[in-house]
Each structure stands twice: as C-alpha cells, then as structure tokens.
Amino acid sequence: MLPGSGAALARCLPTCLRDWRQPTRICSVNTMKTDCVIAGGGPAGMMLGLLLARAGVDVVVLEKHADFLRDFRGDTIHPSTLDVMHELGLLDEFLRRPHDELREVAVRVGDEQATLADFRHVPTHCKFLMMMPQWDFLDFLAGHARKLPSFHLVMRAEAQRLLIDEGRVTGVVARTPEGELEVRAALVVGADGRHSTIRAQAGLQPQDFGAPMDVLWLRVSRLAADPPDLFGQVDAGRMLVMIARGDYWQCALLIPKGSGDVWRGRGVAALHEALLGLSPWLGERVKELTDWDEQVKLLSVTVDRLREWAMPGLLCIGDAAHAMSPIGGVGINLAVQDAVAAARLLAQPLREHELDLDALRRVQRRREWPVRVVQRMQLTMQDRLIAPILASTGPVRMPGFLRMLGRFPLLRRIPAWFIGVGVRPEHVA
Ligand SMILES: Cc1cc2nc3c(=O)[nH]c(=O)nc-3n(C[C@H](O)[C@H](O)[C@H](O)COP(=O)(O)OP(=O)(O)OC[C@H]3O[C@@H](n4cnc5c(N)ncnc54)[C@H](O)[C@@H]3O)c2cc1C
Numbered sequence: 001m002l003p004g005s006g007a008a009l010a011r012c013l014p015t016c017l018r019d020w021r022q023p024t025r026i027c028s029v030n031t032m033k034t035d036c037v038i039a040g041g042g043p044a045g046m047m048l049g050l051l052l053a054r055a056g057v058d059v060v061v062l063e064k065h066a067d068f069l070r071d072f073r074g075d076t077i078h079p080s081t082l083d084v085m086h087e088l089g090l091l092d093e094f095l096r097r098p099h100d101e102l103r104e105v106a107v108r109v110g111d112e113q114a115t116l117a118d119f120r121h122v123p124t125h126c127k128f129l130m131m132m133p134q135w136d137f138l139d140f141l142a143g144h145a146r147k148l149p150s151f152h153l154v155m156r157a158e159a160q161r162l163l164i165d166e167g168r169v170t171g172v173v174a175r176t177p178e179g180e181l182e183v184r185a186a187l188v189v190g191a192d193g194r195h196s197t198i199r200a201q202a203g204l205q206p207q208d209f210g211a212p213m214d215v216l217w218l219r220v221s222r223l224a225a226d227p228p229d230l231f232g233q234v235d236a237g238r239m240l241v242m243i244a245r246g247d248y249w250q251c252a253l254l255i256p257k258g259s260g261d262v263w264r265g266r267g268v269a270a271l272h273e274a275l276l277g278l279s280p281w282l283g284e285r286v287k288e289l290t291d292w293d294e295q296v297k298l299l300s301v302t303v304d305r306l307r308e309w310a311m312p313g314l315l316c317i318g319d320a321a322h323a324m325s326p327i328g329g330v331g332i333n334l335a336v337q338d339a340v341a342a343a344r345l346l347a348q349p350l351r352e353h354e355l356d357l358d359a360l361r362r363v364q365r366r367r368e369w370p371v372r373v374v375q376r377m378q379l380t381m382q383d384r385l386i387a388p389i390l391a392s393t394g395p396v397r398m399p400g401f402l403r404m405l406g407r408f409p410l411l412r413r414i415p416a417w418f419i420g421v422g423v424r425p426e427h428v429a
Pocket residue numbers: 039040041042043044045062063064065072073074075076157158159160191192193194196197198217297298299317318319320324326328329330331332333335
C-alpha cells in the first residue's frame with residue numbers, strides 16, 4: 001500500500017467522499033493517495049473497484065455523476081456475469097432484486113418468425129438473460145463494495161487530466177463541487193466509457209470500425225397477451241428489437257447511421273408510423289410517445305478498439321478500451337469480464353507494489369482476443385444483415401442461416417452460448 005492509503009486514507013476522507021449518498025459539503029482534503037484510482041463508476045469501474053477492494057487493495061472510484069440514476073444505458077446482465085455474482089457469493093441476493101428473465105430470442109422477418117437463441121442450455125448457473133436497469137446493478141455493486149474498508153467511492157468527481165511523472169502516469173486530477181481533487185496512485189484505470197477522457201489524456205487513439213446504424217431507444221406499454229420475451233422485427237428499411245420488461249417494452253429502433261436528426265425533425269408521428277409498420281399489434285399504444293426529448297434516447301453506435309490498452313501506470317478497460325456494437329447486448333458483460341480479469345491479474349502486484357507495464361499488458365493480452373472475436377461477429381452482422389436491410393426498399397426475406405436456426409432447436413444453443421457465455425469467460429480469483 002502507498003503511504004497515506006488504506007485505513008489512514010479512509011480516516012482522512014471527509015464524509016462526503018466516503019458516502020456518496022450524503023449531500024456533498026465543503027471538503028478541506030483535496031489530495032488523496034491510494035493504490036488504484038478508477039475513473040468511471042460504470043459496470044467496468046464498479047466491478048473492478050469491488051474486486052480489488054475485496055482482494056485487499058486500496059481503491060478510489062471517481063464517478064462524475066451524483067448518482068447512478070441516469071438515462072437508459074442498457075440493462076442486460078448475461079449468464080456469465082451472473083456466474084461472477086455467484087462466485088462472489090452475491091447471486092441469491094442479486095436475484096431477489098426486481099428483474100426480468102429472458103430465455104429465448106426470436107425474430108420476425110416479414111410474415112415469417114423464427115427462434116434464434118435458446119438460453120435454457122447454457123453451461124452456467126442461470127440459464128437466462130437477466131434484464132435489470134443498469135442503475136440497480138451499479139447500486140448493488142456499490143452497496144457491497146462500500147462495506148469494504150479499502151473501497152472509496154467519490155461521486156460528482158469528474159476525472160479531467162492525468163498526472164504524469166517521467167513518462168509514468170502517477171495519478172489523476174478530478175473536478176468536484178469543492179474544487180480540484182488530486183488522487184495519486186500506483187495505477188490509474190480508465191473505465192470512463194466510450195468517450196473516455198482518460199484515454200484521450202493519455203494520447204491513446206482507438207481504431208474506429210464504423211457502423212451502418214444508430215439506435216433510437218424508447219418504451220411502449222406491454223399487455224399480457226403480447227408476444228413473450230425478446231424479439232426482433234424486420235421489414236424493408238426498418239428493424240425493431242423489443243425486450244419484454246414487466247409492464248413495458250423496451251424498444252430499439254435501428255435507423256441509418258447519422259439519421260437521428262432527420263428522425264427527430266419528423267417528430268413522434270414518424271415513430272408511431274414506424275412502430276405500427278413493424279408491430280401493428282401495438283395499436284393505440286404507440287400514441288404513448290408524445291415527447292421526443294423526454295421519451296426517446298439516441299444511441300450513436302460506435303465500434304472501436306484501442307491498439308494499446310496500457311502505458312506505464314495506466315490501463316483502459318470496458319468501453320474506454322473497446323466500444324461494442326449493440327448487437328447481442330454484450331457491452332456490459334464484456335466490461336464486467338475485463339474488470340474480473342484485471343482484478344485477478346493486478347491485485348497481487350498492486351498489493352506487493354510490483355506493478356509494471358508487463359502486468360498491465362497481460363490484461364490486454366487476456367481480454368483483447370474475446371473482444372476481437374465478438375467485434376468481428378458484430379461487424380459481419382452489421383455489414384451482411386443490418387446494412388442491407390436498412391438500405392432495402394422492397395420486401396425482405398428471412399436470411400437462410402436464421403431460417404436454419406428456426407428449424408433446428410439444437411442449433412439455437414450456439415448463438416445462446418455465444419451471447420450468454422462468450423469466448424473465454426472470466427472467473428473471480
Ligand atoms: C442507450 C444505450 C443502450 C445500451 N444498451 C445495451 C444493452 O442492452 N446491453 C449491453 O450490454 N450494453 C448496452 N449498451 C452499452 C453498455 O451500456 C456499455 O457497453 C457498458 O455500460 C460499458 O461499461 P463501462 O463501465 O465500460 O462504461 P460506461 O457504462 O459508459 O460507464 C462509464 C462511467 O464513467 C463515468 N464517467 C465518464 N467520464 C468520466 C470522467 N471523466 N470522470 C469520472 N467518471 C466518468 C460515466 O458517468 C459512467 O458512469 C448500451 C449503451 C447505451 C448508451
């Protein structure tokens with residue numbers, strides 16, 4: 001541990017820095033020392049913070065927002081992440097939180113319907129895809145992490161620049177309501193998402209692989225007689241993914257890349273028309289959408305990856321290292337898997353003050369291959385399936401490989417395994 005870290009640090013922290021639920025007060029301390037400072041309290045940052053603190057590493061997580069209750073950010077928790085929760089001994093308690101369980105994914109193309117994935121056979125504890133608002137997931141992780149003496153979560157702290165001494169990153173400066181907070185650490189982790197400040201400050205440039213689509217996220221109420229679970233609907237120039245969430249449908253309408261403003265200009269009437277064109281059974285319910293700004297969220301789809309995830313004293317994980325396409329809804333899962341691998345590989349060197357660049361590069365070597373495999377699959381789907389559909393004006397036919405999945409139930413286990421478990425699932429040390 002660094003001098004001034006651990007229990008000593010916790011003691012010198014004012015209440016507002018120890019407990020994010022407390023209203024922030026004027027703080028006198030503006031310098032902290034710790035073993036690891038993580039910028040970003042998303043799935044990657046919170047999971048890494050919890051795991052490192054659990055392994056006895058002193059860790060500070062900086063989150064720029066005041067709470068986790070933000071816009072919709074995706075809410076799939078995959079079976080492999082649920083296995084991580086099981087390994088942490090938290091699964092039963094986690095499953096008691098309100099959630100939905102999806103066991104099948106189906107698609108309707110024109111008038112033809114096929115089931116594409118069946119999660120009932122994945123080799124994990126939970127044989128379903130869990131749907132839980134991301135803020136509930138983060139709140140759960142934060143609740144458990146905060147019980148650990150070496151975990152410190154600082155809300156309303158936006159990491160703005162890196163401290164660099166002789167070519168090595170030695171800390172981060174964050175903006176807080178009380179002024180600047182300087183956190184010195186043996187390791188800075190950029191877990192601050194797809195528009196990562198840490199990555200930009202370090203001069204790390206992601207390779208952009210492009211995407212033909214953006215996504216409009218919106219909600220429509222759900223009735224008992226509606227179709228079950230999760231399914232996609234496809235027609236000329238349009239794709240809609242509907243995820244059953246209790247009494248509402250979480251809908252993702254795929255639109256051509258960069259056309260968000262055009263859609264916004266057309267207003268909610270264009271949305272009503274698009275939804276009814278794909279799901280006529282929604283009927284009058286589409287009229288629940290009355291206010292674009294309040295009810296529609298645009299996801300600008302990005303698929304990118306850093307060539308180098310690390311430099312001396314710094315590591316990027318999750319979306320900061322690789323933004324994923326929404327295909328398969330795997331972004332959260334991969335962020336969590338990165339965190340699990342990073343904690344397993346770095347806890348000991350951090351505890352023993354022997355962290356070097358090789359250790360950080362081991363994390364990239366471990367995680368880059370699964371990310372590449374998933375991104376390759378997503379790019380193939382984007383180019384071969386989504387781009388032609390969004391560009392089509394005539395009738396769309398069910399692609400042959402989707403029809404095969406629909407016909408042969410055994411084959412449906414393959415996409416379920418790929419989405420639900422993925423290549424090289426990580427395990428808690
Ligand atoms: C609208 C939308 C829908 C999505 N749907 C899905 C889905 O269904 N399934 C799925 O798996 N994935 C989905 N994703 C992607 C998924 O949310 C991400 O892949 C995943 O959250 C990545 O986790 P992360 O921890 O790496 O980054 P993020 O979740 O982006 O977390 C980064 C955190 O860092 C904080 N932060 C940012 N900058 C700073 C800073 N400078 N200082 C301090 N804190 C900072 C942010 O506030 C945030 O809390 C969706 C994304 C969006 C935007």
